[in-house]
Amino acid sequence: MDDITRDAGRRLAERFEADRAHLTAVAQRLLGSAAEADDALQEAWLRARQADLDAVQNLTGWLTTVVTRVCLNLLRARRNRREDFLDAHDGAHGTPALSAVAGDPAREALLADQVGVALLVVLDTLGPAERVAFVLHDMFAVPFEDIAPLIEKTPAATRQLASRARRRVQGRPAAPAADAVRRRRAVEAFLAATRGGDFTALVALLHPDVVLHADALVVPTPEPITVRGAEPVAQGAMAATARARLTGLALLDGEFGLVMAERGRPRLVLAFAFGADARITRIDVVAEPERLHATEIAVVDPARTGTGGGIEELDQ
Incomplete structure (x- = not known):
């Protein structure tokens, strides 16, 4: 390994650690789970290590893109499996396993408090592209021009997806x-x-x-x-x-x-x-x-x- 390669690897590792909190927040909101976000970050790190960084100027933005692509693949795979709202069942009665939560219950509870249970639930009803557009733009202020290539849409179409997701998120009480x-x-x-x-x-x-x-x-x-x-x-x-x-x-x-x-x-x-x-x-x-x-x-x-x-x- 030459000095240039070592320097690039060190720069990547330092930036990844500096941005870990931000990247974790992006993955958690895209996936709705602290445990799944950890897996996504691990996959993103493995991909990042294999990439050619010579042309990368904004490492934080590039790492955010890598994490988003990993999460988008996971969301699409989840949708393709046609997961039900209740995906864990008691074999004897066909009833949902309503134990605490997979992974670390304390971290999942913290995520629920930080983001809001209702928002996590509504995000789960969105399609992968809608979810990425809404989360990146409305939660992390990523411009539509930067989001559009990730979901293979035009900036205008990406804006429409985020707007449609926003209307589904927002609620108004029926009572006076x-x-x-x-x-x-x-x-x-x-x-x-x-x-x-x-x-x-x-x-x-x-x-x-x-x-x-x-x-x-x-x-x-x-x-x-x-x-x-x-x-x-x-x-x-x-x-x-x-x-x-x-x-x-x-x-x-x-x-x-x-x-x-x-x-x-x-x-x-x-x-x-x-x-x-x-x-x-x-x-x-x-x-x-x-x-x-x-x-x-x-x-x-x-x-x-x-x-x-x-x-x-x-x-x-």
């Missing part, structure tokens, strides 16, 4: 403004109390005659489950603290609710009904793939989905 604020606060409080194991706070949020209905795939059980009364429902929520780490606020068919996801894929949703005093009167927990697929999931706060600014002003 005053009711929407109260309902959102109640759902957020329900999630916080579940995560924190605060039984008293949960009971206070629930109507005394609240009814919880969970389909057979939630637990799983042979039949759907119905639970009545504030304390029994709160006790059931206490058993779901681990799931709550991977759960976030979302709009479900225009109403405030919660979505739980693994690796960016929805596993179950919680839809709420409210009484006149904004206490929760009904909770429907849905894990059946057909019903999940039929539920329109959107991000509650689209202006906060980017990194370093809102997304609504970037449709240019």
